[in-house]
Amino acid sequence: MTDTATDTITDVISERTTHVIAAEINMIKYQTEKIYLAAAVEIGRRLTEAKALLNYGEWGKWLEESVDFSQSRANKLMRIFKEYGAEQLTSSNSDPDPNLNYSQAVLLLGIPKEERAQFIIDMDIEGMTKQELRQAVNERTQTRQEKDRASQENADLQKTVKDQSGIITELTAELANLKVQLENVKTSKAELDKTARELKDSLESLQQSSSAKGYERMKTNFINTSLKVRANHIAFLCENLDKTIKEVKHELLQIAPNDKETYITYKNKVYDHLNVWLKDETWSRQARPGEDAQ
Template sequence: MTDPVTNPITNSVTNPVSNTATDIISERTPHVIAAEINMIKYQTERIYLAAAVEIGRRLTEAKGLLKHGEWGKWLEESVDFSQSRANKLMRIFTEYGAGQLTSSNSDPDPNLNYSQAVLLLGIPKEERAQFIVDLDVEGMTNQELRKAVKERTQARQEKDQALQEKDLALQENTDLQKALEDQSGIITGLTAELANLKVQLENVKTSKEELAKTARQLNDSLESLQKSSAAKGYERMKTNFINTSLKVRANHIAFLCENLDQTMKEVKHKLLQIAPSDKEAYIIYKNKVHDLLNVWLKDETWSRQAHPGGDAQ
């Protein structure tokens, strides 16, 4: 006869293999023996799960009563548990204590054994009860359950990854839209600047025309004076004419220099504005400005015109 198994929590006695069944099966075969062993293992793990829940419950209670720093020492001296083992038992209590697996579609007291309960820790708590019902976990072997938990975990990870990729794509789309809006603003600003430069260019053209008109008037006045004045008066008027012409030219040069300085400042300002977002355009146009300045500085006309013996016309 097989010895009965006593449940340490309920103190009830369970006979894993009934005498009646043993008496009926007169032929003892390896298959029959294996079935009996598996039944004993299953019932033992059922009892072990119940015991683990109750131990976890009491460990949780004890930890709440102990002062900070006393937990590890109490485990070692009082119950001979490591902290990792105690944590596992407390988690089993948290996950499988009374009412933890109850749901509208599930058995309020699923017929799980300890090994199944441990494997099911891999399923999120909020999904576990439905998972047990959907897969009929009670009838699965540990190997089948381990595979099912692994597949569910992998499916969850793939779903989470897909959601992350979707969120990333949405964020990238938002960033791209913002970049396009910024570029549109830059283009609008540059268009306005181009229009302003065109106006300035027209002003320069008008100034040139006015200077030419003044020069013609002065020349006419000079010719008139040459015809009507004495030599001395002519020379005086000639000097005045030259001085006036020089002043007009100097004013024109000052005007052009002021416009050139303003233009260069605006070009520099705009280049610095686009530098953070469009470094390539910044470098291209900065180099163009440098090249243009170098061409002007290297122009031999400057030296030839300024040479004491050169032609000043």
């Protein structure tokens, strides 16, 4: 009876099916990749050590002649060592989980190191196929890229708004300054008109008076006052002309580095105006009577 039961159990255990064979193959693959990961870490450790000992320019030749590695493969192994050092593979508190195999470790390089442990926990990667893990890593990478892109776009937008706000502030201040200048011109003209009217009224009143002497005196005062007012107005205009020319010069110098064509066009316009004014014979004709009088 005992022998019959033992034979039955043995028959069940030894029964070979494709499912059993596939499970054994997958187990061997998993164990092999775990061993390969440990080996890759140790190779990466030694490659890192060798590179530090070689002179500049010797690395590629040494890889080809000594270990028959391409630089891309060597870089991959050194990164695996950096990310999954031997102390991480043997520590119970390691990050990432010490049960990773080589394929999983390579795919997880796509996850930033500081996020990798939580990703492993969230995704429960031990139960995932290689294809499923690759898809999960790609989705996480895409999500992060979209988040980073949105963050960058937001930062760019904020910078644009800030720059435009600065421009608006400058333009507002410039507009306020122009308004002040316009008011000054209006005030000066209004004062000149008022003085002229007062003098005209006084002159007309004096003309109606019987005192010719008082009339002449008032006429002289009127002329002198008018000249003084006009001189003050001319001084005001000259001051504003000087300020305008300086502002034009300042604006042209500001725009010159980025818009040479506009700079040259308006600089020449300024020169042309100055030349026209200097060549105007009216200046000479008006000066001659005074010269003759002297």
